[in-house]
Amino acid sequence: MQDACEGGVIRKLWVTETAQYGDHLLRLDQESRRNRFGGAVSDEFIRNYVEVSLGLDAVIHAFFVDGELRGAAELRPLGSAFAHEAEAAFSIETPWQSQGVGSALLERTLLAARNRGYRLLHMACLAENRRMQRLARKFDAELTFDFGSVVGEVESAHPTPGSVWREIVGDTHGFATAILDVQSRLWRMSA
Numbered sequence: 001m002q003d004a005c006e007g008g009v010i011r012k013l014w015v016t017e018t019a020q021y022g023d024h025l026l027r028l029d030q031e032s033r034r035n036r037f038g039g040a041v042s043d044e045f046i047r048n049y050v051e052v053s054l055g056l057d058a059v060i061h062a063f064f065v066d067g068e069l070r071g072a073a074e075l076r077p078l079g080s081a082f083a084h085e086a087e088a089a090f091s092i093e094t095p096w097q098s099q100g101v102g103s104a105l106l107e108r109t110l111l112a113a114r115n116r117g118y119r120l121l122h123m124a125c126l127a128e129n130r131r132m133q134r135l136a137r138k139f140d141a142e143l144t145f146d147f148g149s150v151v152g153e154v155e156s157a158h159p160t161p162g163s164v165w166r167e168i169v170g171d172t173h174g175f176a177t178a179i180l181d182v183q184s185r186l187w188r189m190s191a
């Protein structure tokens with residue numbers, strides 16, 4: 001479903017929006033970038049990462065404010081095409097952190113994970129990233145410590161007709177809003 005959150009909306013990212021996703025990741029401040037990627041990475045690394053990552057069965061939910069991508073949650077299967085395990089990663093630009101956006105993105109990501117039959121969701125984050133750990137715990141994550149990083153493993157339940165329907169309704173709503181957004185931009189340009 002499309003959430004209205006802190007003056008923005010959350011919907012799935014389109015493949016055509018790869019550049020926006022890259023720009024968002026490049027805007028992360030140093031600490032957020034380090035937390036997102038588990039260490040310091042260069043601009044070039046991020047550009048390559050975005051090129052590759054969107055082609056790998058990733059489901060990306062994005063948080064938009066006034067048409068600008070300010071937060072994202074990535075969900076990607078680990079291993080084969082019929083994987084039951086997936087990995088999730090989150091990024092929210094500093095002015096929009098600690099306002100519930102991460103919680104809303106995680107909720108959407110868990111629904112998508114459930115509907116794809118992922119039973120185990122890995123969330124890798126640095127040991128000092130208390131906010132991410134707290135966020136994971138809110139959703140009953142079980143956390144185990146390993147090599148200075150935290151891996152949150154969330155057991156996601158089986159899909160139900162209701163959970164699949166909630167995702168479909170959300171996507172449709174997001175699509176309609178996105179079309180409106182494009183139209184209003186066109187109107188502004190032609191005015």
Ligand SMILES: CC(C)(COP(=O)(O)OP(=O)(O)OC[C@H]1O[C@@H](n2cnc3c(N)ncnc32)[C@H](O)[C@@H]1OP(=O)(O)O)[C@@H](O)C(=O)NCCC(=O)NCCS
Pocket residue numbers: 031032033035036037088089090091092093096097098099100101102103104123124125126129130131132134135138
């Ligand atoms: C980590 C991140 C995804 C969390 O999203 P967020 O929108 O900032 O978090 P929320 O506002 O939803 O808050 C999540 C929980 O953390 C708590 N929290 C907020 N700020 C905090 C802080 N500075 N320290 C500790 N806990 C904090 C909130 O109170 C909330 O818990 P509660 O609902 O029980 O009160 C976001 O801050 C971010 O993108 N950070 C940079 C990149 C990153 O760390 N990615 C994670 C690695 S994959």
